[in-house]
Amino acid sequence: MPHVKSLTPLRATAAALVIAASGPAHAQLGTTVAIAVAVAAAGTSSSSNPADATAPVLHQAANSAVQWQESTDANQIRVRQYVSSSGQVYAVSWDGPAMPDVAVLLGTWFDRYRQEASAALPNASGLHSSRVSSSDLMVETAVRLRDFSGRAWLPSALPAGVAAADIE
Amino acid sequence: MRNLTCVLITAIVAVSATMSGCGGGGGGGGSNDSTSAAAPAASSPAAASAPLASSGASAASAPAAVAPAQPASAPANTVAQSTTPNVLPITVAQIATGTRNMLQTSVTICIPGTSTCQTINNIQVDTGSQGLRILASALDPTLVLPSVTASTGSTAASCTVFGSGYTWGSVRTADVHLAGEVAAATSIQVIADPAIPVVPTDCSNSGLPMLTDTALRSNGILGVGPFSADCGSGCATTALPRWYYGCSSGTCVAATMPVAQQVTNPISRFATDNNGLVIDLPAVAATGAASVTGTMTFGIGSQSNNLLGSAQVLPSNSITGFVLTAFQGQTYSTSFIDSGSNGLFFPLSSVPTCGFWFCPTAVQSLAATVAGINGATSSVTFTMGNATSLFASGNYALSNLAGTASNYFDWGLPFFFGRRVFTAIEASATPAGNGPYYAF
Numbered sequence: 001m002p003h004v005k006s007l008t009p010l011r012a013t014a015a016a017l018v019i020a021a022s023g024p025a026h027a028q029l030g031t032t033v034a035i036a037v038a039v040a041a042a043g044t045s046s047s048s049n050p051a052d053a054t055a056p057v058l059h060q061a062a063n064s065a066v067q068w069q070e071s072t073d074a075n076q077i078r079v080r081q082y083v084s085s086s087g088q089v090y091a092v093s094w095d096g097p098a099m100p101d102v103a104v105l106l107g108t109w110f111d112r113y114r115q116e117a118s119a120a121l122p123n124a125s126g127l128h129s130s131r132v133s134s135s136d137l138m139v140e141t142a143v144r145l146r147d148f149s150g151r152a153w154l155p156s157a158l159p160a161g162v163a164a165a166d167i168e
Numbered sequence: 169m170r171n172l173t174c175v176l177i178t179a180i181v182a183v184s185a186t187m188s189g190c191g192g193g194g195g196g197g198g199s200n201d202s203t204s205a206a207a208p209a210a211s212s213p214a215a216a217s218a219p220l221a222s223s224g225a226s227a228a229s230a231p232a233a234v235a236p237a238q239p240a241s242a243p244a245n246t247v248a249q250s251t252t253p254n255v256l257p258i259t260v261a262q263i264a265t266g267t268r269n270m271l272q273t274s275v276t277i278c279i280p281g282t283s284t285c286q287t288i289n290n291i292q293v294d295t296g297s298q299g300l301r302i303l304a305s306a307l308d309p310t311l312v313l314p315s316v317t318a319s320t321g322s323t324a325a326s327c328t329v330f331g332s333g334y335t336w337g338s339v340r341t342a343d344v345h346l347a348g349e350v351a352a353a354t355s356i357q358v359i360a361d362p363a364i365p366v367v368p369t370d371c372s373n374s375g376l377p378m379l380t381d382t383a384l385r386s387n388g389i390l391g392v393g394p395f396s397a398d399c400g401s402g403c404a405t406t407a408l409p410r411w412y413y414g415c416s417s418g419t420c421v422a423a424t425m426p427v428a429q430q431v432t433n434p435i436s437r438f439a440t441d442n443n444g445l446v447i448d449l450p451a452v453a454a455t456g457a458a459s460v461t462g463t464m465t466f467g468i469g470s471q472s473n474n475l476l477g478s479a480q481v482l483p484s485n486s487i488t489g490f491v492l493t494a495f496q497g498q499t500y501s502t503s504f505i506d507s508g509s510n511g512l513f514f515p516l517s518s519v520p521t522c523g524f525w526f527c528p529t530a531v532q533s534l535a536a537t538v539a540g541i542n543g544a545t546s547s548v549t550f551t552m553g554n555a556t557s558l559f560a561s562g563n564y565a566l567s568n569l570a571g572t573a574s575n576y577f578d579w580g581l582p583f584f585f586g587r588r589v590f591t592a593i594e595a596s597a598t599p600a601g602n603g604p605y606y607a608f
Contacts, residue, residue: 075408098408099329103373110373117376121332121383122266123523123559125571126580127508128296129331130376131524140574141375143331144504145296145393145489146400151574168575 027069028107029152032087058083065161072096077148079105082167084159091153091167099148106139106152113139113152138164245599247469250440253348254466255473258293258447260565260581261459265385268559268566269510269581271449273464275300275390276345279313280353285345286311290387293464294508295447295591297391298398299431300344301328301335301357303380306387313340315363316355318414318423325364325413325420326357326431328398333376333383334410335359336367339425344434346390349466351437355429359388368420374410389508392445392464394489394604395594396436397427404430436593441467443596444603446474447507451586454531454553456563460585468590468607469599479590479607481600482540489594489604493577495536500577503538505589505606509580511566512550513573525555525571536577540605550582 027033060067068082077096081089094100103110116132117124117139124130132139141150151167158164258273271293277300278285288306316339318324324339338361344351360379367377378384391398403411407422412430414423436442449462467474484491484504493503495514511525514536519528532552539545553568567585583589592603600607 075406097402099334099374099410101370101373101409102375114376117333118383120523121376121385124267124332125513125524126269126506126510127292127294127330127332127389128506128578129509129513129573130333131572133523141331142573142576142578143329144502144506144576144578145395146402147488147490147502148329165574 027081027083027089029089029092029105029109030107030154030157031089033069033081033083033089034087061166064166065159066166080168082153082162084157088157090157090159090162091151093149093151093167095147095149097146097148099143102141102150109137109139109152109154112137245597245601247443247467247597247599248440250467250470252438252440254441254471256347256464256466257461258449258464259459259461260449262564263290263385265382267385267510268564269569270385270564271447271507271581271584272386273390275302275388277302277311277313277342277356278345279311280341280343282343284311285343288387290381292384292386292389292508293447294389294391294506295393295589296504296506296508297328297330297389298393298395298433299355299357299391300342300388300434301337301359301391301431302388303359303384304337304361305381307358313342313356313358315340316429318412319425320414320416320421320423322414322416322423323364324423324425324429325415326398327367327371327374327410327413328357328431329374329410330378333378334367334371334374335378335384335389336371337361338364339412339429339431344437346434347466349435349438349441351432351434354434354437355431357431359384364415365418365420368413370422371410371413390434391431392433392435392591394444394484394591394606396433396596397430398432399425399427399430401427403427433593435466436596438466441470441474442593443470443598444468444590444592446588446590447584448588449584449586452565452567452582454551454568456558456561456567457565458563460565468592476590476598476600476607479588480544480546481590481605481607482538482544482546483542483601483605485541486594486604491541491606492539493536493579494539495534495577500575502575503577503579505579505583505591505608507581507584509578511555511569511571511580512552512582513571513576513578513580515573515575519552521572522554522556523571525569526552527554527556528552529554531568538579538606546608548579548583 068080070080072078077100080093082091092105117130129142139152274289275291276287316324328335337357337359341353403425404427407424412425413420446465465474482491490502493500519526535549537545551568552570558566567582590607592598592605594604596603
């Protein structure tokens with residue numbers, strides 16, 4: 001599948017922490033997940049089943065404050081939730097052969113996204129991407145040919161040391 | 169000659185007075201291979217064999233300039249020759265929503281096998297998607313197109329997610345007439361069709377609705393990208409969310425859809441000139457132009473007006489359709505050439521932005537290299553202006569409009585100005601081997 005992109009190298013350099021997150025598999029933007037770190041086995045990053053959405057793994061890039069939880073569903077839609085050390089989901093991203101349920105991923109921010117995207121339409125970027133850029137919410141979507149990708153984040157909630165470019 | 173027949177039949181049938189632009193031969197009886205419309209074509213010796221390469225005749229990795237003439241099974245480089253009128257006018261001009269760089273055309277659709285037809289204007293031309301989609305509100309109520317049945321036995325519907333929002337509507341068949349070409353009994357999407365249930369939450373949760381001419385900024389979309397169907401085999405094997413649905417008893421649920429019934433790139437259904445297209449638009453000055461007109465010409469290497477000539481062929485990934493773009497030390501592997509994007513979009517941190525557009529203080533010249541998956545490359549130089557100034561100019565064709573993208577390179581409509589850009593359809597034979605590819 002074409003949708004793996006940089007996943008493998010990132011996984012290789014990450015220390016994987018198996019977490020037990022309460023609530024739905026897809027925590028919503030802005031919510032806080034209870035992260036109970038069960039295992040912190042730094043040397044066994046890729047041994048767990050990466051495709052099993054029921055066993056999310058907390059990834060941490062080497063030398064970075066960026067932590068994300070990733071799952072790939074049966075339709076090969078890959079979703080990431082970026083979480084702060086306190087468990088807040090400050091960003092989400094997705095990529096796959098179909099659009100994920102963006103309302104679920106954005107949670108209470110979904111209506112704001114639609115309002116601002118609608119208001120921006122006249123000077124928007126055409127059929128294949130959209131962007132909402134405000135002080136408290138950023139959303140980018142791109143649908144190119146058969147590839148569906150996007151990301152959303154809360155600028156004021158980015159942890160220290162995390163930049164928008166880290167959200168992939 | 170064909171118009172005469174058409175008018176005659178129309179007069180006899182006495183359809184609604186609002187019908188117009190019959191556009192091409194009647195008859196055809198709904199068969200896939202047009203028997204009447206393209207009749208004058210068969211003058212060339214190679215015309216008899218099927219123009220669309222079957223799966224057995226794939227490959228031809230090295231583009232060969234001269235195809236050996238083989239009569240029986242057509243090799244990938246043999247293209248059936250055609251004399252069917254294959255040129256459709258396209259324009260970029262002011263539109264109701266004020267959106268810049270909207271490439272538009274007119275299409276004529278007919279009830280399959282009949283001369284009951286309608287011409288719809290303000291259809292966006294999009295090389296970044298596949299299939300014809302038209303707002304139900306733009307169609308005459310008397311143009312009742314047959315519904316496609318979902319594999320579950322229910323009425324087929326489609327949730328088509330674009331980057332800017334989704335279209336929801338029925339899947340119906342129509343004879344699609346573009347210039348003199350006919351895509352007979354081809355699946356199209358009728359957006360916001362009142363005959364099917366309203367959009368399911370599953371679909372509307374994808375983002376912004378594009379169910380009106382204001383939200384869509386057009387009356388519809390003509391997707392003429394590098395694939396023959398919008399979704400492809402993924403939707404044939406799996407009931408993917410936010411793609412195809414089966415509707416019965418007022419409820420629509422995700423369903424599988426065979427590729428042949430999916431909303432289809434009409435070009436791939438033409439009798440000839442069916443392996444791709446070339447878009448020609450004039451160069452536009454740095455400050456833009458109020459409007460421009462150009463052409464989309466169907467087929468590649470099938471007539472004297474669609475020869476590749478000196479264009480560099482850049483094969484794209486046969487599954488994703490993407491090519492690569494090298495720009496300022498980075499290589500972006502998910503690049504495409506897209507008439508449906510109204511600017512050039514790429515990552516660049518060294519230039520001031522205004523919203524997601526670039527707003528440099530002076531026009532900047534930039535360079536990139538586009539590469540095919542076989543390593544063939546083509547250098548591209550382009551310029552980028554101040555988006556705020558360009559929007560304020562009152563011009564609607566803007567060659568210097570560019571904006572930010574997170575991790576890809578989108579060669580949008582400005583790329584097409586002053587170029588002759590070919591898009592070859594997957595698995596179809598061209599003089600340079602099978603598609604998919606871009607060439608310019």
